[in-house]
Amino acid sequence: MRVLPGLLPLAVLACATPPAQRPLPERLRRPNIVFVYSDDHAAQAVSAYGSVLNRTPNIDRLAREGLLFRNAFCTNAICAPCRAVVLTGRHSHENGVIDNEGSFDGSQPTFPQALQAAGYQTALIGKWHLVSRPTGFDHWRVLRGQGPYYNPELLGPDGTQRVAGYTTEVLTDLALDWLARERDAQRPFLLMLQHKAPHRNWQPGPRQLGLFPDDLPEPPTLFDDYAGRASAAAETEMTIRHHMQLGYDNKLTAPADLAPDQRAAWDAFYEPRNARFRAAELDGDALVRWQYQRYVKDYLKCVAAVDDELGRVLDWLDASGLADDTVVVYTSDQGFFLGEHGWYDKRWMYEESLRTPLLVRWPARVAAGSRSRAFVQNIDLAPTLLEAAGLRASSNLHGRSLVPVLLGRTPADWRTSIYYHYYDAPGEHDVPRHHGVRTERFKLIRYEELDEWELFDLRADPRELTNVADDPVYDDVRATLEAELVRLMARYGEPAPDA
Numbered sequence: 498m499r500v501l502p503g504l505l506p507l508a509v510l511a512c513a514t515p516p517a518q519r520p521l522p523e524r525l526r527r528p529n530i531v532f533v534y535s536d537d538h539a540a541q542a543v544s545a546y547g548s549v550l551n552r553t554p555n556i557d558r559l560a561r562e563g564l565l566f567r568n569a570f571c572t573n574a575i576c577a578p579c580r581a582v583v584l585t586g587r588h589s590h591e592n593g594v595i596d597n598e599g600s601f602d603g604s605q606p607t608f609p610q611a612l613q614a615a616g617y618q619t620a621l622i623g624k625w626h627l628v629s630r631p632t633g634f635d636h637w638r639v640l641r642g643q644g645p646y647y648n649p650e651l652l653g654p655d656g657t658q659r660v661a662g663y664t665t666e667v668l669t670d671l672a673l674d675w676l677a678r679e680r681d682a683q684r685p686f687l688l689m690l691q692h693k694a695p696h697r698n699w700q701p702g703p704r705q706l707g708l709f710p711d712d713l714p715e716p717p718t719l720f721d722d723y724a725g726r727a728s729a730a731a732e733t734e735m736t737i738r739h740h741m742q743l744g745y746d747n748k749l750t751a752p753a754d755l756a757p758d759q760r761a762a763w764d765a766f767y768e769p770r771n772a773r774f775r776a777a778e779l780d781g782d783a784l785v786r787w788q789y790q791r792y793v794k795d796y797l798k799c800v801a802a803v804d805d806e807l808g809r810v811l812d813w814l815d816a817s818g819l820a821d822d823t824v825v826v827y828t829s830d831q832g833f834f835l836g837e838h839g840w841y842d843k844r845w846m847y848e849e850s851l852r853t854p855l856l857v858r859w860p861a862r863v864a865a866g867s868r869s870r871a872f873v874q875n876i877d878l879a880p881t882l883l884e885a886a887g888l889r890a891s892s893n894l895h896g897r898s899l900v901p902v903l904l905g906r907t908p909a910d911w912r913t914s915i916y917y918h919y920y921d922a923p924g925e926h927d928v929p930r931h932h933g934v935r936t937e938r939f940k941l942i943r944y945e946e947l948d949e950w951e952l953f954d955l956r957a958d959p960r961e962l963t964n965v966a967d968d969p970v971y972d973d974v975r976a977t978l979e980a981e982l983v984r985l986m987a988r989y990g991e992p993a994p995d996a
Contacts, residue, residue: 527617527685527886528859529823531810532878534583534689535803536576536624536696537843538829540569540854542800550713550835551797555808556856559827563858564867564903570874570915570935571831574843574850576643576696577601577626578920579830579875584608586879586894588989589918594627596921601627608879609633609687612886618684620675623668623691634689636679638671640664644693646700646799647755661756663702665694665799669806673813685886690810695799695833697842698746703759704805705798706766712790713797718960719789720782721838725963727942727949735834735842735926737792738785746841747791749774789836796835824885825858826878837960844928846917846942847961851935859885863903871902872912872937895989913937916985922946932994934982941966941978945994952978 540546544553545560546567559565572582573589581594584607589595593602610633613619618635625631625639638651638658649664650657651671660667672690680686701708723731734740744750748767755763779787807827814820832852834840843850855873857863876896883890884898901908918932933942933951940961942951952966952975965971986993 526822526861528861529685529819530612530617530687530882530885531814531823531825532687532689532882533807533810533825533827534580534623534691535800535827535829536691536693537831537833538695538800538803538854539833539835539849540829540852541835541849542695542797542833543854545856546854550793551709551800553800553804555804555811556827556854558808558811559825559856559858560866562860562865563825563856563863564869566855566857566873566899566902567868567870568872568937569828569853569855570851570872570917571853572874572876572915572917573919574831574845574917575919575921576830577628580625580627580691582875583830583878586876586890586896588876588895588916588991589920590991591895591989596924597626600629603629603632607633608882609689611883611888612687615886615888616684617886618681618686619689620672620680620686621689621691622672622675623689624693625691636675640693643696645752645754646693646702647752647759649693663704663802665692665702665802665806668692669809673809676813676817687882692803692806694803695796699792699795699799700748700752701795701798702802703762705801706762708798708801709794713793715786715789716835716837718838718962719785719836721962723838726961727944727947727951727964729929729931729944729947729949730838733840733845733926733928735840735844735928737788737836737839737841740926741788741792741841743788747788748795785839792841793835796833821860823859824882826856826882828855828875828878829853830875842926844919844921844926846919846931846933846935846940848955848959851917857899857903859903864905867903867905869902869907871899871907872915873899873902874915914981914985916982916989916991918991930994932982932986932991934978934985936978936981939974939978941975941982943982943994950975 543556545557577597578589578594581592581601585592609619613633620636621631621634622638631637638653641650646664648661650659749771831843832850833843834849837849877899880890880894880896881899884900914934914936922930929944931942931944938956940953950966951964953961
């Protein structure tokens with residue numbers, strides 16, 4: 498584990514007098530909180546964000562009944578670091594989790610710990626992926642590591658238990674069971690329901706197998722040649738053409754851990770289609786096109802399962818009478834490439850990886866159908882949920898509460914740029930270490946070990962195909978962004994990469 502400076506005592510994360518000593522005013526009534534977290538769900542695979550590929554009716558329901566953030570970004574597009582950022586409200590270099598290899602230091606302050614100390618009943622169900630034992634939760638059952646798509650083994654305080662079924666459905670069953678049977682109705686609660694889906698290798702559930710029978714649109718950059726970018730773009734190992742595995746990723750081989758009935762449904766769907774593929778003997782661009790269709794359909798089927806299960810949670814809240822006093826958050830740890838630039842996976846500071854869906858429903862406080870273009874990041878979730886619960890977050894957190902934004906009163910001094918840093922190099926998919934800054938119009942990226950820069954004018958070049966870092970026309974823009982990058986690194990206490 499990497500132990501890094503900057504960890505704060507719990508009292509600094511959230512300062513609050515217990516409710517028994519100081520009743521909260523009506524404007525700070527303590528709502529319940531349901532935090533639904535998916536894994537690798539790209540914003541471009543949400544119909545409320547304009548997807549041309551799929552429909553997500555229950556996520557869209559949150560958009561209709563709450564607020565949709567149009568400019569939500571992650572800080573480090575890889576699974577474990579994003580989870581640590583959400584818990585702590587602090588960037589990776591401060592919370593100690595910069596990649597997927599380390600163990601989260603559960604003694605450092607987190608927002609679930611603060612809510613628990615303030616009287617909330619707290620529960621975590623699903624993907625944890627932080628190695629260490631969860632802290633701050635009265636109840637927890639988590640997947641071992643990444644977890645499988647079928648018949649998951651779940652870890653808890655009292656040991657492990659294997660549960661039969663499709664994991665996305667199993668986790669929701671457990672969450673609803675906790676809400677209905679184990680929750681203390683006299684206390685507000687925090688429920689973190691964290692799905693594995695739609696993480697690689699995108700195994701659909703039995704109820705979603707038959708979705709998307711027709712070919713889906715290809716992204717315009719499916720056959721990107723990477724000209725005009727930094728050298729790293731052509732070297733990464735996440736291309737559909739060269740790195741996607743026919744057996745594992747494209748389902749020419751069935752998973753080994755299926756029960757007999759699950760295997761029968763799986764084979765009934767995939768085997769006839771796989772036989773036709775083998776007979777066609779595709780290669781070149783035709784093979785890429787086939788792999789893209791198989792990949793993106795499987796991915797979207799996993800998204801459909803997450804959306805279905807979100808609907809079950811929303812229906813339960815409505816039926817229980819708790820909906821008005823419950824904050825529901827839906828988001829993903831990071832974005833994902835759905836064939837853009839010929840890629841799958843994430844990690845890059847490019848838009849498809851950097852952007853995340855973020856929607857919040859809070860009927861008692863947030864106007865239905867709201868939209869915000871404020872620049873927000875996953876560092877903001879901890880202070881937001883603390884303030885929603887009537888607690889005051891420390892000013893030492895990197896994030897800032899979104900509650901004013903949720904109430905339609907975005908502060909005049911709200912941030913106009915965001916900071917990103919990816920550390921996991923050398924690592925899987927061979928994406929180099931890089932950090933950068935994004936504003937409304939521009940994005941500047943520095944590849945630290947390559948000593949290369951990229952600058953994109955997102956208004957003129959939304960697909961990020963033309964690096965203008967060395968274009969004299971953009972000299973003033975680059976200088977301004979370099980200064981902003983230095984400012985943000987100082988603001989967040991990030992040492993210069995050369996130090």
